[in-house]
Amino acid sequence: MNDYRYIIFYKPYGVLSQFTKDRPNRSTLKDYIEVADVYPVGRLDWDSEGLLLLTNNGQLQHRLSHPQFGHERTYLVQVERIPDAEALQKLQTGVQIQDYRTRPTKVRLLSEEPLLSDRDPPIRFRKNVPTAWLEMTLTEGKNRQVRRMTAAVGFPTLRLVRIAIAHLKLDRLQPGEWRELTPEEVKLLHNLTKPQKKASIFKP
Structure with missing residues (x-):
């Protein structure tokens, strides 16, 4: 687990949620995050802003993306x-x-x-x-x-x-900034993906 990286990024408007360009004039995560081999958990559209979670923990990434955990x-x-x-x-x-x-x-x-x-x-x-x-x-x-x-x-x-995203919040991050998660945030993140009898679906 010590080799895993967990990052939250404040994605600005007009930035793709990926590291590779689809067009020469479009910004990507590579323009902001100088960390190798981390990948977004889910995505934000090009024209959306805000919190994006990235990790190189493939199993956690898969489980967080699964509808079961909601x-x-x-x-x-x-x-x-x-x-x-x-x-x-x-x-x-x-x-x-x-x-x-x-x-x-x-x-x-x-x-x-x-x-x-x-x-x-x-x-x-x-x-x-x-x-x-x-x-x-x-x-x-x-x-x-x-x-x-x-x-x-x-x-x-x-x-x-x-x-x-769940307990993770932008807090003091500004557009284009990122930080590593704290150990406590990582622990809570893993708790999110523990099997449950029912997904966490709320009622208004």
């Missing part, structure tokens, strides 16, 4: 317009995305704009259309799921920042 992922989501109670209820109980219905989700409408670093480049928004921030906690990670969920209830996502 660990929580928390996001700050800026949406166009202000969601009403009906939209929030739909997000909480589950929405239909193509042929898939999402699991129950913790959702709350924030009364204040969260303290986040400015995005580069800034979001594009319409001056005559208000925006709102949601905090959403999911136990699954389908492709572009948060964006598809808010769009399905009529409030498109403008900015998406993952702030936590």
Whole structure:
């Protein structure tokens, strides 16, 4: 275990969650992390920001990615317009995305704009259309799921920042910064992947 590395990275907007380039002008993890042979656990889309976990522990990586364990992922989501109670209820109980219905989700409408670093480049928004921030906690990670969920209830996502994976949080990290996990964080990470009778699925 002593040879394993565990890293959390604050992925900026416009950075691919991989070390190899798909286009010459697109940034990758290699532009920020000078550590060999670590790989992301899951991913964040190119246009999303926030916490990314990387490790060279292949078994842990596989188990954390398995739907069975359903660990929580928390996001700050800026949406166009202000969601009403009906939209929030739909997000909480589950929405239909193509042929898939999402699991129950913790959702709350924030009364204040969260303290986040400015995005580069800034979001594009319409001056005559208000925006709102949601905090959403999911136990699954389908492709572009948060964006598809808010769009399905009529409030498109403008900015998406993952702030936590289970007990791991961004805390004082700034976009582009990374750090090694503490021994206690690693221990809790391994506890997440111990077999359980049921996945950790919450109800709103």
